[in-house]
Amino acid sequence: MAHFRVISIGTLAHHPLWGERGDVRPAHATTTLIDAGDAKILVDPSLPEQILVPRLLERSGLKPEAITHVFLTNFHPMRRRGITAFDDAQWLVGELERESVGAQLVAKFQEAEGAGDSDLAKSLRAEITLLQRCKSSPDTLAMGVDLFPLYGVTQGSCGLLLPQPSATVLVAGDTVASYEHLAEGKVLSPVFSLEQAQESFKEVIEIADLIVCGRDNVVQNPMRR
Template sequence: MTSAPPVQLISLGSLSANLLWNEQHAVRTGHATCSSIVQDDTLTLVNPGLPPAAMASRLHERTGQMPDRVQRVFLTSVDADHARGLEAFPDATWLAFPPELDAARERAESERDAAVEHGDEEHAESLARHLTALEQIVPTEEGPAPNIDLFPSVGVTPGCCGLLLPHEGQTILIAGDAVASQAHLLAGQILPCLDRKMAQASFTEAIEIADFIVCGRDGMIPSPGRVPESAGPGHTLPSL
């Protein structure tokens, strides 16, 4: 008799602009797929990308649990698409991979200093609040609970990091934006990024190592085990 997987989808994500649909600019608010993991009575939420009220509502609809039941929140990326709903879980420990946090802080500090230099007080104050929020996220190089391992997938962001967990002799990977959707997987496409080579390597490794993948903007899908032969070259943005 098989048991239910420890990963449950809370909300399906969406891209603000999907290049596979020929969308060249934002046409909706992007948000990451949110999922929950229950291991040894520890409830971990991954990527609460919806606003706090919506996130709390979806959690209750999908699990019957209230926000104060969540002990840990793990972010595969710290951008708004993945972290918009963090404030719904003030009692939880917020976690992210150190390189992702370091890069986000460095970027925010640079933008804040530039805003101050140009006299843009409103933007500078907004960035200061963002930096304060980043300080509440704890850097971690360990999984959020027993039997959950970090799976660094650098490329789409400087410190994108998924979670790898076993289930009945197979592996489930919560991939974040390293694998955006089933359509992206089948087309061999990565999201726009600054480091195409590393993103493509992370994309390939995710497909090869996992039996099931929770995509960054889609549901949980079986992995084909290798990048499809029909895969395209991947989308990327020019390096800055």
């Protein structure tokens, strides 16, 4: 059976449901470790490497070389600041996310080259190279760890489902950003598709007992108590 542990609790630069309007803190995503026996899956390595590596050791006793997979709930740069610390791991992202982001990056790269913007082209080439390193996630990452599409926040955002005897756990990414978003039935904005994001939010509520939020801790689903 797969077990999970939150390595780092994420936060929003400003929390609209706390009445905050301007940015008051650096944003970062919740980073979660899933231990499925031989598979050690790190989800959204958002903190910079110099912070994330000691945090991982502190929270799990693991060093980067013990991580077998890195999974990104989406390809936003904020979710992968520390990914290069896990060079020995297999990097995974949802197939639709990989394809849609790849098409956008290639188009922007060609536009930058055509405009003679070498600095932008160089930056985009680095993004393309990193995306190429990320493989499309299989439907099952390990025993007890299943891919769970949650389209809407981005075109191909996905979570991970951990069906357990006592509770169904869903690492939801920004589909459920925080406890307040869950309690008030709201999705984080802006999103790629509000309609899709709301539908994905409903799917999380329907299936998960415990939800690992994208910018908060693990929370209990009040609809399934």
